[in-house]
Every structure is written in C-alpha cells, then in structure tokens.
Amino acid sequence: MPPADASHPSAPPCHVHKFGGSSLADAPLYRAAAALVDDPSRTRVVVVSAMQGVTDALIALLDTAQRGDAWQPAFDALRERHLVAAEALDPDGHFDLRARLEEEFATLRHQLQAIAGGEPDAAQLAPGLPGFGEVFSSFLMHAALGGDAASWRRLDARDVLVVHEGEMGMAVDWPQSRARLAQWRAAQGDGNVVITGFVARDTHGRATTLGRNGSDYSAAIFANLFDAAALTIWTDVDGVLSADPRLVPEAVCLPSMSYAEACELAYFGAKVLHPQTMAPVQERGIPLWIRNTKRPEAPGTLIAPDSGRDGAPVKGLSLVRDLAIVELVGNGMVGVPGAAERLFGALRGAGVSVTMISQGSSEHSICCVLRADQAERARDAAAAAFADAIADGQAQGVTLTRDIAVLAAVGDGMVGTPGVAARLLGGLAQARVNARAIAQGAGERNISVAIGANDATRALRAAHAAFWLSPQTLSVGVIGPGQVGSALLVQMSAALPQLRERSGLDLRLRAIANSRAMVLDERGVEPVDAVARLHGGAAQPLDLDRFADHVRGEHLPHALIVDCSASPRVAAEYPRWLARGIHVVTPNKQAGSGAWDHYAAIQDASRRGGGRFRYEATVGAGLPVMLTLRNLLDTGDELHGIDGMLSGTLAWLFNRFDGSVPFSQLVREAQALGYTEPDPRDDLSGLDVARKLVILAREAGRALSLEDVDVENLVPPALRDVDREEFLARLSEMDEPMLARQRDAAREGRSLRHLAQLDRDGLARVGVVALPAEHACCHTRLTDNLVQFRTRRYSDNPLVVQGPGAGPDVTAAGVFGDVLAIAQSLGAAASWSSPAIDVRAQVHA
Numbered sequence: 001m002p003p004a005d006a007s008h009p010s011a012p013p014c015h016v017h018k019f020g021g022s023s024l025a026d027a028p029l030y031r032a033a034a035a036l037v038d039d040p041s042r043t044r045v046v047v048v049s050a051m052q053g054v055t056d057a058l059i060a061l062l063d064t065a066q067r068g069d070a071w072q073p074a075f076d077a078l079r080e081r082h083l084v085a086a087e088a089l090d091p092d093g094h095f096d097l098r099a100r101l102e103e104e105f106a107t108l109r110h111q112l113q114a115i116a117g118g119e120p121d122a123a124q125l126a127p128g129l130p131g132f133g134e135v136f137s138s139f140l141m142h143a144a145l146g147g148d149a150a151s152w153r154r155l156d157a158r159d160v161l162v163v164h165e166g167e168m169g170m171a172v173d174w175p176q177s178r179a180r181l182a183q184w185r186a187a188q189g190d191g192n193v194v195i196t197g198f199v200a201r202d203t204h205g206r207a208t209t210l211g212r213n214g215s216d217y218s219a220a221i222f223a224n225l226f227d228a229a230a231l232t233i234w235t236d237v238d239g240v241l242s243a244d245p246r247l248v249p250e251a252v253c254l255p256s257m258s259y260a261e262a263c264e265l266a267y268f269g270a271k272v273l274h275p276q277t278m279a280p281v282q283e284r285g286i287p288l289w290i291r292n293t294k295r296p297e298a299p300g301t302l303i304a305p306d307s308g309r310d311g312a313p314v315k316g317l318s319l320v321r322d323l324a325i326v327e328l329v330g331n332g333m334v335g336v337p338g339a340a341e342r343l344f345g346a347l348r349g350a351g352v353s354v355t356m357i358s359q360g361s362s363e364h365s366i367c368c369v370l371r372a373d374q375a376e377r378a379r380d381a382a383a384a385a386f387a388d389a390i391a392d393g394q395a396q397g398v399t400l401t402r403d404i405a406v407l408a409a410v411g412d413g414m415v416g417t418p419g420v421a422a423r424l425l426g427g428l429a430q431a432r433v434n435a436r437a438i439a440q441g442a443g444e445r446n447i448s449v450a451i452g453a454n455d456a457t458r459a460l461r462a463a464h465a466a467f468w469l470s471p472q473t474l475s476v477g478v479i480g481p482g483q484v485g486s487a488l489l490v491q492m493s494a495a496l497p498q499l500r501e502r503s504g505l506d507l508r509l510r511a512i513a514n515s516r517a518m519v520l521d522e523r524g525v526e527p528v529d530a531v532a533r534l535h536g537g538a539a540q541p542l543d544l545d546r547f548a549d550h551v552r553g554e555h556l557p558h559a560l561i562v563d564c565s566a567s568p569r570v571a572a573e574y575p576r577w578l579a580r581g582i583h584v585v586t587p588n589k590q591a592g593s594g595a596w597d598h599y600a601a602i603q604d605a606s607r608r609g610g611g612r613f614r615y616e617a618t619v620g621a622g623l624p625v626m627l628t629l630r631n632l633l634d635t636g637d638e639l640h641g642i643d644g645m646l647s648g649t650l651a652w653l654f655n656r657f658d659g660s661v662p663f664s665q666l667v668r669e670a671q672a673l674g675y676t677e678p679d680p681r682d683d684l685s686g687l688d689v690a691r692k693l694v695i696l697a698r699e700a701g702r703a704l705s706l707e708d709v710d711v712e713n714l715v716p717p718a719l720r721d722v723d724r725e726e727f728l729a730r731l732s733e734m735d736e737p738m739l740a741r742q743r744d745a746a747r748e749g750r751s752l753r754h755l756a757q758l759d760r761d762g763l764a765r766v767g768v769v770a771l772p773a774e775h776a777c778c779h780t781r782l783t784d785n786l787v788q789f790r791t792r793r794y795s796d797n798p799l800v801v802q803g804p805g806a807g808p809d810v811t812a813a814g815v816f817g818d819v820l821a822i823a824q825s826l827g828a829a830a831s832w833s834s835p836a837i838d839v840r841a842q843v844h845a
C-alpha cells in the first residue's frame with residue numbers, strides 16, 4: 001500500500017464507526033446508532049451497511065429480473081420499507097429524505113427494467129445492483145445524525161473507491177482511491193462524513209461491490225484512507241468470542257487480541273470478522289474495536305498490534321466444516337525432491353484451494369484438507385499427476401475421505417508454551433474424538449486438527465472446556481429433592497462458592513427432577529431455587545433420557561447425576577449413564593443390593609465408560625462405613641465378619657422403646673424426623689438393613705444377594721401387602737406384639753436391638769435380638785449405627801465405626817462427600833488457563 005495521503009495534514013484524527021445491518025433494522029435503530037457516535041470532540045466517519053435483510057432482498061430482485069419474472073412486488077415492498085423509515089427519521093421533510101430515496105429507487109427501477117428487458121449492456125449493471133441497500137441506508141443515517149451540510153456530509157463510496165478483482169477477492173486501487181478522496185475532501189471540506197459501505201467502482205468506472213460482508217472491509221479501507229485514530233465495528237455481539245456461542249454456551253468475550261490472532265480466527269470461521277478487514281488497519285496500526293450496539297456499556301474487543309499477554313496461550317477456537325481429506329500415499333516419495341511440488345501444482349491447476357496440509361517426517365504420505373465441493377476434482381488431479389508413479393508401484397494411490405471438519409486453536413501465547421497441544425488433544429480424547437490429521441506451523445499461533453464432521457460440535461465444546469474451564473468442572477443433575485435431596489441442595493448452596501474460590505471445584509447444578517417433573521437449564525439452576533422451579537412454568541414432564549443428555553452436555557468436561565430417590569426405575573439407568581462417562585452418586589440402595597446382574601452391569605459399565613459409581617451414604621448415611629471397609633481390603637486385610645446395627649430408624653426406635661409409649665407412635669415420630677425410608681415398612685421388615693448388609697458383602701467381594709439373607713420381618717403379615725397409606729393408618733396393629741417382646745426381654749434384664757450379621761462363611765442374618773446390658777449395642781444413642789469389622793488385623797477387638805446413621809442432613813453430607821471425592825479426583829488445574837471474562841456471550845440474533 002502507498003504511504004498516507006498528506007493532502008490534509010491539519011485534519012484532526014478521526015474515528016471511523018461502522019454499523020452492520022442488524023444494528024440498522026428500522027428507524028429507532030438508526031437513531032440509537034447515531035447516538036453512539038455523538039462525540040463532538042472528534043471528527044467522525046460513519047460507514048453503513050444496508051438495513052437488515054436488504055442486501056439479500058436486492059440479490060433476490062436481481063435474480064428475479066434476470067429470469068424475466070415479476071420483480072415489481074418485491075421492489076415495492078423494499079421501497080415501502082425505506083419510505084416508512086424515512087418518514088420516521090424526517091417527519092417534517094427537513095432533510096428532503098423521501099425525495100432523495102425516491103430518486104435512488106427510480107434509478108434502481110430503471111436498472112431492473114433494463115436487466116429484465118435484456119437491454120444491451122444491462123449485464124454490466126448486475127455487479128453493482130446489490131449495493132443499493134447501502135446507498136439508501138446512507139441517506140437514512142445522514143438524516144438520523146441530523147445531517148445538514150454544516151455538520152455531516154454524505155459520501156457515496158462509488159465516487160471515490162476504485163477496486164479490481166484480485167486473486168484473493170476485491171483489491172483496492174490505493175493511489176486512485178486516495179487521489180479521488182483527496183479531491184472530494186478538497187471540494188467538501190473536512191468534517192463528519194457518512195459513507196456507503198460495501199460499494200465501490202471498478203477500474204472501468206462501473207458500480208460494483210466488495211463481496212459478501214464487504215461493509216467491514218469498506219470500513220477498514222476508509223479507516224486507512226482517512227488515516228483514522230481508531231475504527232469501531234458495531235455489531236450484535238459483545239466482541240470476538242472464544243468460540244461460536246451457538247455451539248459453545250460457555251463462550252467468553254475476549255477483551256483484546258492481536259491482528260495476527262484476529263486474522264487466524266477470521267480465516268477459521270469467526271463470523272464477526274471478515275478475513276480481508278484486517279489488512280488495511282494493520283498496515284497503519286489502527287486499533288480496531290468490535291462492540292455491541294445493543295450493549296454499548298460492554299467494553300468490546302480491541303484488536304491491535306499487540307494483544308497484551310494475559311497468560312492465556314489460546315485466544316479462540318474456530319471450526320470449519322464441509323471439508324474433505326485427500327491423501328497421497330507412496331513409498332517411492334520418501335526422500336524424493338519434488339513430490340510435494342507435483343501434488344500442489346496439480347491442485348493449483350485444478351483450481352483447488354488447500355485448507356490444511358500435514359506430512360509426517362517419514363515423507364510416506366501427504367495429506368491435504370480441502371473444501372468438500374472441490375474434493376473429487378482434487379483427488380482426480382492428484383491421481384492424474386501421479387499416474388505414472390501409481391502404475392510403477394512407487395505411489396500406492398490417492399484416497400479421499402469425506403465429511404471432515406477442522407478445529408483450530410489460535411493464540412499468540414502458544415508460542416513457546418509447552419503443553420498447549422496436549423491440552424487440546426487431551427480434551428478431544430476425553431470427548432472420544434479421533435484426530436484424523438494435525439498441523440501446526442513453526443509460527444506456533446495455530447494448531448489445527450482435522451476431525452470427522454459428526455464429531456465437530458463435540459470436539460469444539462471439549463476443546464473449549466479444556467482451555468476455559470477448570471478441569472474440575474462438573475455438570476450436575478439431582479434427582480429426588482425429598483428429605484435427603486433437599487438437604488443436599490441446601491448444603492451445596494452454602495458450599496459451592498467457596499469450593500470454586502478455594503479449590504477450583506466448579507459444580508454446576510444444571511438439572512433437577514422429582515418423580516413427575518424436571519427442569520433442565522443450560523445456564524444453571526440455583527440450588528436454593530431448585531425445588532420451587534419444579535413447580536414453576538419451566539418444569540416439564542420427567543424424561544430420564546433427556547435428563548441425562550442435558551446433564552452430559554458436551555461443553556462441560558464432566559457430568560454427574562445424584563440420585564436421591566429410592567426408585568428402582570432410576571437405578572436401572574445407572575449402567576447406561578456410567579457407560580457414557582456420567583458419574584453417579586447415590587444414597588439409593590436399589591442398585592447396590594438389587595439383582596446381581598444389574599450390580600455387575602454397573603461395575604462393568606463404570607470400568608468401560610469411565611463414569612464412577614459412589615454410594616457411601618447407602619450404609620450408615622454420612623458415616624465412613626464403606627470407606628473403612630475399602631481401606632481395610634485395599635491395604636491387604638482380610639474380612640472375617642461384620643456385625644452391628646445398620647438401621648438408624650430401628651436403632652432410634654429400640655433406644656426409645658421401653659413400653660411407656662406405643663411402638664406405632666415412635667414409628668410416626670421417626671418418619672417425621674426423616675429417619676425412615678419413604679415407606680417405613682422397608683425399615684420394619686428388615687429389608688433396608690438386609691440391603692445394607694448385601695452392599696457391604698459385595699463391596700468385600702462376596703456375591704451375596706437379598707434372597708441369601710435370613711431376614712426377620714417385624715411387620716405383621718396382615719400389613720405387608722396393603723398400600724403405604726393403609727399401612728400407616730393401621731400402624732397400631734404392631735403395638736401389641738412389640739410390647740410383648742419388649743416385656744419378655746426386660747424380664748431377663750435385656751434390651752431389644754436390631755442386629756445385622758455377616759459371618760466368615762457368608763451366612764447373613766438380620767433381626768431383633770434381646771441383648772444383655774453390657775453389649776456394645778446397648779450403649780448407643782439416638783440413631784447411632786454401630787458397625788464392627790472383624791478382620792485378620794482386627795481379630796481380638798473389632799474395628800468399630802459408630803455414629804448417627806440416619807437423617808436427611810447426615811445422609812446428604814455423605815452424598816456430598818462422594819460428589820466432592822469424584823470432583824477432586826478429576827485432576828488439578830494446570831498452571832495456566834484462559835481467563836473466563838465476566839462479559840457473557842451474546843448469542844447472535
């Protein structure tokens with residue numbers, strides 16, 4: 001590019017603003033845009049796009065006219081839309097806006113008539129016709145800015161900007177354009193200017209456009225021509241985001257980036273920037289801001305020569321779809337100069353543009369990623385170029401793989417930083433995405449990975465999580481906010497902020513469900529509001545598959561479901577969830593003690609899928625019963641037997657039951673205190689304790705099942721098969737038999753206790769026993785569980801775990817402990833991570 005024009009040495013530096021169509025959809029938006037540039041301390045240059053949708057409408061009009069179809073109705077609609085906006089912006093005709101627009105529409109009408117009529121030379125009108133939208137728009141903006149000649153001028157870019165078609169799109173004829181602008185400024189004087197974006201004239205003087213999204217390019221060109229102090233591109237997002245927010249809800253707005261980073265991201269699909277936009281501003285070192293018209297208070301993204309190192313190696317991720325891989329394989333190419341030249345010469349000859357290249361140091365193959373619509377042409381050209389080598393057996397052939405996408409991580413900070421590729425590929429591996437080809441230039445600013453098209457979104461989300469989220473980020477779903485579940489939500493609400501702050505554990509509650517309804521929320525559910533939201537408008541019928549899909553959301557590195565129900569239906573899902581890598585934590589005993597096949601399927605799915613299964617709270621609520629057993633066995637001890645009191649409810653009942661109060665009244669109290677199972681018969685029948693004994697036995701490696709346990713059932717036969725409500729109504733039928741047992745025991749100086757026993761030979765018993773006063777179980781309080789482990793090491797005196805074994809709070813604490821154990825095991829944070837800026841992504845309208 002030539003040096004800056006010196007014809008206006010005294011002109012103050014100006015600020016160029018560019019507004020896209022989404023910011024100019026109607027008259028109020030033109031006024032809002034005008035207010036954003038209201039800074040009299042600077043000379044302002046405003047470059048406008050067409051009103052939203054108008055360029056597409058013009059292209060369609062052109063197409064209709066070229067086919068000879070009726071274009072008038074669409075033309076009238078377009079004209080009407082602009083006249084409505086003109087009426088709103090210039091109600092008293094002060095700016096003569098209506099007449100000026102009518103003049104331009106008359107020109108457009110003549111051109112369409114000429115094109116539709118096939119008039120000689122009419123074809124030459126076509127390239128410039130889609131640019132009428134910017135012409136109309138410049139009049140509207142001129143009026144919105146209060147455009148009288150003293151303060152604002154209007155410049156039609158077709159009068160000054162000269163372009164020609166270059167190899168890489170429209171190229172500016174800088175000397176001509178600069179000279180023409182100088183003439184224009186000499187005639188008009190310096191001051192504020194509104195300019196039509198997108199349009200230009202070609203070297204023959206015909207109107208043309210800069211190509212799709214060319215308004216950004218226009219703005220950068222005029223920033224260069226005016227030697228501007230800054231360029232601001234106003235759009236409908238907060239700035240350049242770390243990834244496409246439609247695919248990555250966690251995308252963050254980047255505060256700054258270098259020109260080089262912006263170019264890499266622009267090329268690789270970051271829609272906010274046009275690839276050509278950077279060059280004219282980069283050449284003069286003009287700072288470029290991307291800002292949001294709808295949130296002008298947001299700081300936006302600054303693109304400048306140096307991005308300012310913030311310690312984050314990766315600035316953004318981009319994804320290019322609709323690609324294919326063409327690979328040339330040949331033993332005969334090893335060490336032979338010219339093979340690459342021959343291949344790329346052939347591709348050039350076929351007019352194929354190569355997106356990415358990868359060749360291993362063995363030189364045995366060259367792999368090119370290119371556009372899918374050019375793939376067959378590329379393959380045939382490569383095969384033809386190597387036909388002789390293929391015939392001689394020196395090359396094995398050319399293969400074509402379709403349905404490819406390229407994911408790229410971009411950032412100046414990658415230069416010289418070890419571990420970036422590992423983090424990227426590690427993230428992909430965790431999401432089970434296979435890398436087909438990898439490329440990184442010696443510039444180290446871009447690592448590109450070719451992947452299968454079906455994996456593209458998953459790969460982008462996984463890579464984003466790998467760079468922007470704590471590796472200990474968990475997407476959490478809670479099922480069953482009853483007694484235990486609600487207590488868990490209260491505990492989470494209190495603990496989560498400090499866990500995030502101090503330990504980097506980022507637990508995000510994103511789904512909640514009870515037996516009827518569920519709430520799935522992408523942005524997260526506040527734990528304290530979760531239960532209320534199940535009764536609100538956002539709740540939907542429970543669907544466990546959709547629940548799991550949502551929790552598994554691919555943009556977060558890990559997923560975990562907490563099942564606080566007692567439901568076998570929910571427990572049946574565990575193998576499927578674990579196989580998908582979803583961790584499961586539960587106090588629900590159905591899975592741990594259910595059918596052996598189901599239990600084995602859970603262990604198997606966990607091993608294969610990587611999801612961890614933790615169920616400490618199923619035995620002893622918050623007590624470390626399972627943990628103790630696991631530690632004993634993992635350190636090489638040998639279990640001889642387990643005995644003790646495994647039911648908080650039954651412990652509490654028999655601690656209190658001295659015959660002075662009916663047994664049924666105590667059961668109701670235990671239920672109200674949240675100690676019992678949802679159906680108290682599960683406790684009274686001994687079933688709940690039998691389940692716990694089975695869980696412990698299985699944890700110790702014994703294939704015990706419920707039917708192997710000798711269980712005493714305290715529920716009278718007449719109450720066993722009635723429904724829960726009837727059972728509760730007839731609870732007093734238990735009083736007499738229980739009182740008789742209590743009196744018999746008291747007569748012998750004994751107390752009733754509910755015991756569970758698993759002996760060395762695998763015999764398992766559960767039931768009520770009358771124990772002498774000196775027995776350890778007669779020295780417990782309230783809901784205390786007491787579990788005695790007899791092992792090789794603890795043979796004379798058992799290892800005892802004792803403490804409250806029921807109740808919502810202690811159980812929830814046991815569940816929460818399991819959740820944290822999983823989160824903590826997910827790997828410590830790396831020494832660097834890309835900052836999560838507080839400006840949240842604005843999804844494109």
Ligand SMILES: NC(=O)C1=CN([C@@H]2O[C@H](COP(=O)(O)OP(=O)(O)OC[C@H]3O[C@@H](n4cnc5c(N)ncnc54)[C@H](O)[C@@H]3O)[C@@H](O)[C@H]2O)C=CC1
Nearest residue numbers: 480481482483484514515565566567587588678806807811
């Ligand atoms: N309460 C305690 O002290 C202890 C309880 N547990 C276990 O904790 C679990 C919960 O107990 P509580 O909170 O006392 O029960 P609860 O009856 O108060 O709550 C159960 C919750 O599960 C939901 N639910 C039931 N069936 C469902 C289904 N098919 N799908 C989705 N949600 C369903 C219900 O809507 C309710 O929100 C049970 O498995 C229990 O055995 C374990 C240790 C101690």
Ligand SMILES: N[C@@H](CC=O)C(=O)O
Nearest residue numbers: 647648649676677806
């Ligand atoms: N109902 C159970 C609760 C814990 O599992 C008990 O009383 O122990």
